Amino acid sequence: MAVIFYLSSVIALLAAAMAISRRNAFHALLYVVVSLLAVAVIFFSIGAAFAGALEIIVYAGAIIVLFIFVVMMLNLGPKTTGRADGFLTPSMWFGPALLALTLLVELSLILVRDAGVGTAATAIGPKEVALSLFGPYAIGVELASFLLLAALVGAARLGSGTRLTGGDR
Amino acid sequence: MTAGIPLEHGLLIAAGLFVIGLIGVLVRRSLLFQLLSIEIMLNAAGMAFVIAGARWGEADGQVLFIFILVMAAAEVAVGLALLLRLSNRFRDLNGDSMSSMRG
Amino acid sequence: MDGFWCSLPLWLIPALPAAGFVVLALIGGQLPRRWSAVIGAGSVGLSAAVSLCAAACYLSHPPDGGVRIERLWTWIHVGNFDIGFSLALDALSLVMIFVVSFVGFLIHLYSTEYMADDEAFSRFFAYMNLFVALMLMLVLADNLFLLYLGWEGVGLCSYLLIGFWYSDPANGAAARKAFIVTRIGDTAMAIALLLLYKHAGTLDIQEAMAWAADNWAVGSGMAVVVALLLLGGAVGKSAQLPLQVWLPDAMAGPTPVSALIHAATMVTAGVYLIARTHVVFMLAPPAMTVVAVIGAATLLLAGCSALVQTDIKRVLAYSTISQIGYMFLGLGVGAWSAAVFHLMTHAFFKALLFLGAGAVIISLHHEQDISKMGGLRKRLPVVFWTFLIGSASLAALPLVTAGFYSKDLILWCSWSTQYGSPWLWAAGAAGAFLTALYSFRLVFIVFFGDEKGQVEHRPGTRILVPLVVLAVLSLIGGFVETPESLGHVTLFSDLTETTLATTESTITGHPTEHLLQAVVAGITLLGVFLAFFLYIKRPAIPAAISTSPLGSRVCRFWLSGWGFDTLYDRLFVRPFAGLAQLLRGDPFDGISSTLGRAAVAGNSALSRTQDGRIRTYAFGIGLGAVIAIAIVVLT
Numbered sequence: 001m002a003v004i005f006y007l008s009s010v011i012a013l014l015a016a017a018m019a020i021s022r023r024n025a026f027h028a029l030l031y032v033v034v035s036l037l038a039v040a041v042i043f044f045s046i047g048a049a050f051a052g053a054l055e056i057i058v059y060a061g062a063i064i065v066l067f068i069f070v071v072m073m074l075n076l077g078p079k080t081t082g083r084a085d086g087f088l089t090p091s092m093w094f095g096p097a098l099l100a101l102t103l104l105v106e107l108s109l110i111l112v113r114d115a116g117v118g119t120a121a122t123a124i125g126p127k128e129v130a131l132s133l134f135g136p137y138a139i140g141v142e143l144a145s146f147l148l149l150a151a152l153v154g155a156a157r158l159g160s161g162t163r164l165t166g167g168d169r
Numbered sequence: 170m171t172a173g174i175p176l177e178h179g180l181l182i183a184a185g186l187f188v189i190g191l192i193g194v195l196v197r198r199s200l201l202f203q204l205l206s207i208e209i210m211l212n213a214a215g216m217a218f219v220i221a222g223a224r225w226g227e228a229d230g231q232v233l234f235i236f237i238l239v240m241a242a243a244e245v246a247v248g249l250a251l252l253l254r255l256s257n258r259f260r261d262l263n264g265d266s267m268s269s270m271r272g
Numbered sequence: 273m274d275g276f277w278c279s280l281p282l283w284l285i286p287a288l289p290a291a292g293f294v295v296l297a298l299i300g301g302q303l304p305r306r307w308s309a310v311i312g313a314g315s316v317g318l319s320a321a322v323s324l325c326a327a328a329c330y331l332s333h334p335p336d337g338g339v340r341i342e343r344l345w346t347w348i349h350v351g352n353f354d355i356g357f358s359l360a361l362d363a364l365s366l367v368m369i370f371v372v373s374f375v376g377f378l379i380h381l382y383s384t385e386y387m388a389d390d391e392a393f394s395r396f397f398a399y400m401n402l403f404v405a406l407m408l409m410l411v412l413a414d415n416l417f418l419l420y421l422g423w424e425g426v427g428l429c430s431y432l433l434i435g436f437w438y439s440d441p442a443n444g445a446a447a448r449k450a451f452i453v454t455r456i457g458d459t460a461m462a463i464a465l466l467l468l469y470k471h472a473g474t475l476d477i478q479e480a481m482a483w484a485a486d487n488w489a490v491g492s493g494m495a496v497v498v499a500l501l502l503l504g505g506a507v508g509k510s511a512q513l514p515l516q517v518w519l520p521d522a523m524a525g526p527t528p529v530s531a532l533i534h535a536a537t538m539v540t541a542g543v544y545l546i547a548r549t550h551v552v553f554m555l556a557p558p559a560m561t562v563v564a565v566i567g568a569a570t571l572l573l574a575g576c577s578a579l580v581q582t583d584i585k586r587v588l589a590y591s592t593i594s595q596i597g598y599m600f601l602g603l604g605v606g607a608w609s610a611a612v613f614h615l616m617t618h619a620f621f622k623a624l625l626f627l628g629a630g631a632v633i634i635s636l637h638h639e640q641d642i643s644k645m646g647g648l649r650k651r652l653p654v655v656f657w658t659f660l661i662g663s664a665s666l667a668a669l670p671l672v673t674a675g676f677y678s679k680d681l682i683l684w685c686s687w688s689t690q691y692g693s694p695w696l697w698a699a700g701a702a703g704a705f706l707t708a709l710y711s712f713r714l715v716f717i718v719f720f721g722d723e724k725g726q727v728e729h730r731p732g733t734r735i736l737v738p739l740v741v742l743a744v745l746s747l748i749g750g751f752v753e754t755p756e757s758l759g760h761v762t763l764f765s766d767l768t769e770t771t772l773a774t775t776e777s778t779i780t781g782h783p784t785e786h787l788l789q790a791v792v793a794g795i796t797l798l799g800v801f802l803a804f805f806l807y808i809k810r811p812a813i814p815a816a817i818s819t820s821p822l823g824s825r826v827c828r829f830w831l832s833g834w835g836f837d838t839l840y841d842r843l844f845v846r847p848f849a850g851l852a853q854l855l856r857g858d859p860f861d862g863i864s865s866t867l868g869r870a871a872v873a874g875n876s877a878l879s880r881t882q883d884g885r886i887r888t889y890a891f892g893i894g895l896g897a898v899i900a901i902a903i904v905v906l907t
Contacts, residue, residue, distance in 0.1 A: 005174050009182040016186055016209050020193030025201060032205060035186075039216055042182070046174060046223040051231045058238050059212065063245050067205065070249045074201075074256055096195030099894050100188040106901045107184040111177040122226045132228035133235065140232070144239040151243030158250035194890050203886065268884030 005045045012038035025071045029064060036060040047123030179220035186213035200255065200262040204248050211241045278329035280322050282342045282359045285369055286412060288319040290405035293398050300394030312397025313380035316404050320373035327366055331767075338362050338770040339478065341414060348417075355475065360414035363771040364547055367612055368411035371619045375536045376404045378738035382627050383528040385734040386634060390526075396436065400532065403429035407537050411544060416465050416475040419545070423461070423509065426538045427454050433533060434525040443524045450518040457508015457515055461545075464501030467494070468552075481551040488555050499552050499559035502545060503566075510542030510596050512570045517836050519593055520577075523585040527630030530585060535592050535626050536619035543599045543615050550608050550772060560691050564604025568699035571597030573834055575706030579713065580818070580830045583640050584629045587714050590833070591666065592622055594703060598682055601700060605692040607685030608772035609765040613753050614678035616764075620749050621665035621675055624742035628659035631735050632718060636725045642714065647723035655731065656719050658739040663715045665746040667708035667800060670793040671758075674750030679704065681753065683792055684785055688777040701792055708799025716807040755785065 015035035022028040036059050043052030133141060190213060193206025215237040222230010256262055292315030300308050330340065343358035361369075380400060387396050403426060410422025428451075435447030469475050471494060472483040488495040506512075511519035511534075522534050533539070546553060546563065553560055571594045578590035595618050602611030633640055635652055649656035665675035683704070687697040753764035765774075806814050817823040829835060881888065 002174055005179075013182065013185050013189065016189045019209070020189060020197065020202065020206055025199075028202065028205060032209065035209070036212060039186075039212060042179075042216070043219055046179070046220065048219045048223050048231055048234075051219045051234050054235065054238060055212075055215075058242065063208065063242055066245055066249060067201075067208075070252060071201065073253065074262075093192070093196055096192050096891065096894075099195070099891065099898060100192045103191065103894065103898050103901070104184060104188045106898065106905050107188075108181060109905050110901070111180050111184070124223070124226070124228050124231060128228040129231045129235075132232050137229075137232050140236055144236055147239060147243050151246045155246040155250040158247065158254060191894055195887055195894065198887070200886075203890075264886045267886075271884030272879060272882055 005042060008038040008041040008045065011035075012042065026068075029067055029071065033060050033064055036064065049123060050126040050129050176220065176224045179223075180217055183213045183217035183220065186210075186216065198263050198265050200252055200264045203264060204245070204252065208241065208245065211237060211244075215241075276325075278333060280325050280329075282326060282340070282361055282412065283344055284322045285319050285326065285373065286359075286405045286408040288315045288322065288405075289401040289408065291315060292401035293405060296394050296398035296401060300398055303394060305388070305393055308394035308397055309384040312394070312401055313377065313384055315401055316373060316380045317377045319404070319408065320370075320377045323369045323373045326361060327370060330361060330363075330366055334770070335361075337478075343414075352473065353469075355415055355417045357418065358414040359409075359412040360477070361412065363768045364544070364612065365411045367616060367768065368544055369408055371540075371616055372404065372407050372411065372537050375619050375623050375742070376400075376407075376532055378741055379528050379532045379536075379623060379627065382531075382630070382735055382738045383526075385732050386528055386630055387526065392436070396433075396526070399429055399432045399436070400528070403433065403533060403538075407541070410541060413477075415477060416468070416480065419477075419548075420462070420465060423505075423541065423545075424458065426533070426541065427451060427458065427509070430454075430522070430533050430538055433529040434522045436525055436529065440524075446518075446521040446524040450522050453515050453518040454508040457505045457542075460501045460503075460508070461505025464498050464505065467498050467501070477548060481549065484552050484555060488552075490555050491557055492555065495552055495555040496559050499549075499556040500562065502549055502552065503559060503563055506542030506545050506600075507566065508542070509545075510539045510600070511593050512542070512597060512600055513566050513573065514836070516570060516574070516593050517833065517840060520586050520589045520833060523583070523589050527585065527626060527633060530589070531623045531626035531630070534589065535622035539592060539596055540599070540615050540619070543596065543603065543611060546600075546603045547608055547612055547772060550603075553603070554606070554773060557691065560604050560606065562604070564601055564686070564691065564696055567597045567600030567602070567604055568696050568703075569597075570594065571601065571703040572699055572706070575703050575710065577830045577833050578710040579706060580827045582643055582831075584632065584642050584645070584714065584718065585626070585640055587642075587710060588622070588625055588629060591625075591707070591711065594707065595622065595666070598679060598700065598703065601686055601696060602682040605686045605689045605696060606773070607682055607689060607775045609753075609768040609775060610678065610681040610685050612768055612772070613764050614682055617665065617674040617678040617746070617749050620742055621662045621673075621746040624658060624662035624739060624746055625666065627735070627739055627742065628655050628662060631655045631731045631739065632659075635727050635729065635731060637728045639725060642717050645718045645725045646721045647719070648725065648727070649719040650723070651727040652730070654736050654739065658743040659719065660715055661743040661746055663711040666711045668704060668792075668796055669800070670796065672747060674746050674748065676793075677750035677754055680755060680789060680792065684755065684788060685775055685777070687788060688784070689775060697788070701795055704792055705795045705799045708796045709803050712800050712803035713807050716803060720808055721811075755789070 012035045015031045015038060019028045019031035019035060022031065036055060040052040040055040040060070043049070043055060187210050190206045190208075190210030193209065194203050197203055197206065215234045218230045218233045218237065220230070222228065222233070252262070255267065259267060292311050295311055296303075296308060300311075303311075339360050339362040341358060341360045343356045345357050346354065347357045348355040380397070383396065383400070387393055390396065406422045406425030406429060408422075410419055410426060413419040413422055431447045431451040434450055435444045437443050465475065468480055468484075471487070472480045474480055474483070484495065508515045519534060519539070523530055525533075553563070574590045574594035574597060578587050578594060581587045581590060595614070599611045599614050599618070602608075602614060632645065632648060632652065632655060635648075635655075636645065639645065661673070665673040667673075668676040668679040670676050679700075683697055683700045686692045686700055687694065752761060754761040818827045832838065881892070
């Protein structure tokens with residue numbers, strides 16, 4: 001288990017790193033999918049099977065697919081992405097990398113300070129999640145539905161005026 | 170089924186993913202890639218929740234993970250719709266050129 | 273008749289010229305020339321007449337304490353500080369008002385013809401009247417504050433009149449120089465007044481002097497300080513070392529101005545001041561020594577400079593500085609009456625010389641360079657004879673001239689009083705030689721020799737009459753005070769010693785006095801003969817001396833007034849100008865506006881972070897998070 005955990009985590013990190021540094025949008029998306037799948041494996045390895053399943057179905061399967069649809073609609077090939085990101089020089093990475101590394105260091109410091117307990121032995125299945133979700137967290141469910149409705153309406157409105165050839169209403 | 174994987178290892182990995190996503194937001198000019206990097210960050214946050222939940226052996230972590238998922242989905246929907254509008258307006262997705270709100 | 277003399281109030285004396293000023297200032301431009309002349313000269317003439325009446329009253333009915341006081345109104349009254357607008361007539365001020373108004377009237381009469389061609393005729397007379405009014409106020413003032421008013425006022429009029437032809441910037445510069453240099457002295461004097469008020473509690477002259485005599489021991493520090501500060505003021509106004517630099521440049525003004533202000537009256541205000549406050553000076557022997565030394569040094573320095581000048585007016589200017597040096601010498605050795613006596617005779621012959629020079633200048637159509645003048649005695653006979661008499665009086669030709677008696681008295685006192693010393697006498701005697709030399713040099717160059725210069729028009733009556741009157745006074749004016757050996761007339765000192773202290777001589781008996789008189793007379797005549805020899809018989813010699821290497825350097829040095837202008841330029845003017853240049857950007861204003869500029873800079877720096885780019889904002893958020901977490905981590 002531990003081996004799977006650590007292996008998947010390495011894969012997740014590497015895939016994410018590759019994703020953000022690609023020129024081609026499709027390649028980046030695929031790398032993201034790999035990263036998400038690796039994260040799902042991590043979830044499985046610690047006993048959060050339901051979360052892992054959801055990760056694959058919703059995140060990788062819906063959200064990223066949505067990205068792919070949009071990329072296809074916009075015809076974002078290497079040329080257009082290249083035009084926008086033609087300046088991916090190493091010097092551009094320096095500042096953000098520094099900032100991000102600082103953040104990482106800080107977070108690590110916090111985490112390492114209280115060392116100790118490992119994950120529990122039990123696996124949490126869908127049943128426990130559902131009971132919790134529609135029990136104590138029922139209001140959260142309602143709120144989530146509000147959010148989804150708003151997103152639906154918004155996306156529908158915003159997306160409806162778009163013509164693929166470009167031009168605004 | 171689970172080994173005693175230390176909590177901080179998991180959280181550290183989540184932090185690493187988060188940071189990678191942050192780098193992506195800061196470095197890439199294209200709006201699409203920035204959105205993508207934000208997704209990575211959200212994923213990392215969710216992962217942190219799940220790992221913490223697994224540590225306590227509770228369902229709360231996964232529940233919250235579901236909520237985060239919902240939020241990510243909503244955000245992506247609206248965000249991509251906006252992206253389409255922007256690409257129609259500006260012809261390319263260079264976030265740096267869309268700076269008329271400067272000053 | 274006595275009642276009539278005394279019925280005229282004192283205030284008429286300064287008021288008449290003041291009224292003349294007001295009329296001419298307001299409507300002078302619209303009046304015809306004749307009227308301006310009548311008002312201008314007439315007001316001073318009337319003032320002179322009233323002065324004579326006041327003199328008659330004073331002499332026939334001497335008032336109590338020797339002072340006749342008229343308080344007109346209260347000028348300032350704040351707490352204990354009470355200054356009245358009050359006039360006091362005593363022997364000293366009597367002499368002064370006589371000199372100022374009478375010589376002033378003659379000069380005004382002269383100016384009606386001299387300035388006849390000038391456009392700003394009435395402005396000239398307005399300023400001159402104002403000057404006479406303020407000068408009379410100065411000498412009649414009962415308290416030092418009012419005296420200071422007159423003092424500053426005459427300084428202002430001097431500025432206005434030196435720069436009378438203001439369209440030439442050089443005249444303006446000369447006027448400014450005069451004003452600024454005398455200002456330095458005025459500041460010292462103001463400090464002296466403040467100190468005196470602080471200690472004596474009053475600025476009334478009689479009271480303050482009485483207080484000082486009662487409360488300050490001879491040689492006490494405060495007396496010395498006050499005396500030296502008063503001396504500072506006097507030195508500025510009277511153009512003595514070290515503030516003598518303004519007077520030669522002041523010759524840029526019209527000649528009557530030079531005659532009135534810079535020969536007869538304003539420059540003698542310093543002498544008047546010291547004579548007025550002689551009580552304080554007598555309480556400060558070190559200060560008296562300083563006065564005498566300044567007088568001696570100045571008279572020699574100016575005498576040398578006068579010897580090499582080529583502008584007729586500048587010769588006379590340096591001559592004035594030198595003669596006032598004699599007056600200071602007299603004051604410094606305690607010969608108060610002698611100094612005032614020399615003031616009076618000097619007013620006569622110096623005004624005469626200036627007016628004569630003016631006559632020569634306009635006859636040659638504004639030519640002032642003596643190297644372009646010569647042989648004028650045939651063409652301008654009256655001017656020649658009066659000028660000769662004036663020069664003789666200046667050189668103190670023995671027995672016949674007024675200058676002889678006054679200068680002789682001073683020299684005798686410089687030898688014989690307790691403050692005197694043989695060195696001072698020697699300086700005076702050397703000065704007498706130089707005086708004779710340069711004054712007759714001027715006479716011989718201008719009036720003798722080959723005829724040079726075109727006499728354009730001959731001077732008229734209004735120019736010649738004052739010349740003649742002053743010439744007569746320069747001859748007989750000395751007979752009011754003669755030494756013991758020569759008739760012992762003491763009219764003048766009897767009068768003035770009611771106000772001024774008597775001059776004590778440490779040496780009694782005649783032999784020394786006779787010897788010294790003879791020596792000085794001999795020196796004077798030697799000077800005249802040397803001038804005759806050098807400038808008539810062998811004019812090649814002075815020419816050779818002035819072109820030889822050493823001679824030409826010495827000549828240039830003396831010509832520039834011993835380099836004082838350059839010295840002051842290097843010492844004060846250039847550093848000040850440099851400082852002004854440094855501060856041109858107004859650094860203090862810059863300091864106070866730093867806050868504003870910092871705010872603006874901060875704004876422009878911060879607004880650069882608002883570049884409208886999402887990445888930048890995301891970076892900001894990340895940075896904020898990093899910092900916040902850092903705080904948590906580190907604490």
